[in-house]
Amino acid sequence: DTAVSQTPKYLVTQMGNDKSIKCEQNLGHDTMYWYKQDSKKFLKIMFSYNNKELIINETVPNRFSPKSPDKAHLNLHINSLELGDSAVYFCASSQDIKLVNVEQYFGPGTRLTVT
Amino acid sequence: AQKVTQAQTEISVVEKEDVTLDCVYETRDTTYYLFWYKQPPSGELVFLIRRNSFDEQNEISGRYSWNFQKSTSSFNFTITASQVVDSAVYFCALSDPTGANNLFFGTGTRLTVIP
Numbered sequence: 001d002t003a004v005s006q007t008p009k010y011l012v013t014q015m016g017n018d019k020s021i022k023c024e025q026n027l028g029h030d031t032m033y034w035y036k037q038d039s040k041k042f043l044k045i046m047f048s049y050n051n052k053e054l055i056i057n058e059t060v061p062n063r064f065s066p067k068s069p070d071k072a073h074l075n076l077h078i079n080s081l082e083l084g085d086s087a088v089y090f091c092a093s094s095q096d097i098k099l100v101n102v103e104q105y106f107g108p109g110t111r112l113t114v115t
Numbered sequence: 116a117q118k119v120t121q122a123q124t125e126i127s128v129v130e131k132e133d134v135t136l137d138c139v140y141e142t143r144d145t146t147y148y149l150f151w152y153k154q155p156p157s158g159e160l161v162f163l164i165r166r167n168s169f170d171e172q173n174e175i176s177g178r179y180s181w182n183f184q185k186s187t188s189s190f191n192f193t194i195t196a197s198q199v200v201d202s203a204v205y206f207c208a209l210s211d212p213t214g215a216n217n218l219f220f221g222t223g224t225r226l227t228v229i230p
Contacts, residue, residue, distance in 0.1 A: 033217055041154075041204055043220040045211070056217060090160060094216070100167075102148050102216040106160040 003027050004107040006091050012113045013081055021076045021110045023091030030096040031055075032074035033104065034066060037088040046089075049074050050097050081114045088112070117142050117211050119221035127227045128197050136192045136224045138207030144168075149183065149190045150208040150218060160206075166190065197228045 004025045013019050025032060034046040048056040052068040063079045078085060088109045095101035118141040128134045140149065151163040164174060166183050174181045178195045194201050204225045208218040 035218075041223050041225075043206065043218075043223075045217040045219075048217050056213075088158065092218075097216055099146060099148065099210060099212060099216050102210045102218075103150075103162065103165050104218060105162065106152075108159045111158075
């Protein structure tokens with residue numbers, strides 16, 4: 001069974017559209033994250049949620065809105081897509097926010113291409 | 116603020132050679148965790164190891180070994196007798212306690228093992 005899954009794996013869309021990426025973890029973890037990996041492979045945190053509550057919201061445009069319907073899911077909705085949003089988006093989870101449980105498990109990534 | 120430097124952008128070695136990937140970090144925290152992740156061409160992020168700041172013992176796992184030295188703020192990764200399957204981008208990461216203990220990644224080192 002896949003521990004952290006994301007759908008879709010590939011997403012090609014036009015500028016101005018709204019799209020969502022879904023993430024689910026079956027590890028029973030309390031904390032989930034979204035990271036963005038740009039074309040130069042740089043990985044950066046976007047958001048983190050703990051028990052469905054937002055913990056971190058980095059300097060991300062407000063066109064990006066995470067939603068956590070329950071502990072096992074953290075979806076990423078993106079409005080008015082721009083060319084610069086093209087990247088690979090990774091979802092991850094960890095047991096909780098305690099430092100000793102900081103090990104994170106990553107999903108397979110979603111490659112978003114905006115044309 | 117956290118900082119992780121992987122000065123080697125790309126490394127190429129011939130199969131069976133040993134190779135060391137460097138990682139230097141900066142943090143003001145006294146308790147933190149360091150990680151290595153592997154990203155093969157297929158794109159997923161594979162967890163390799165985590166080490167807490169109080170444990171400076173070197174670790175060996177098969178052909179992989181890690182050298183953690185607090186005095187030089189380094190956490191280097193050595194692959195012995197490299198194989199083609201080791202070709203990947205390797206990321207060093209540092210826990211970031213300012214929020215949910217998300218990971219702060221270095222820029223990665225692309226390793227190519229030539230048969």
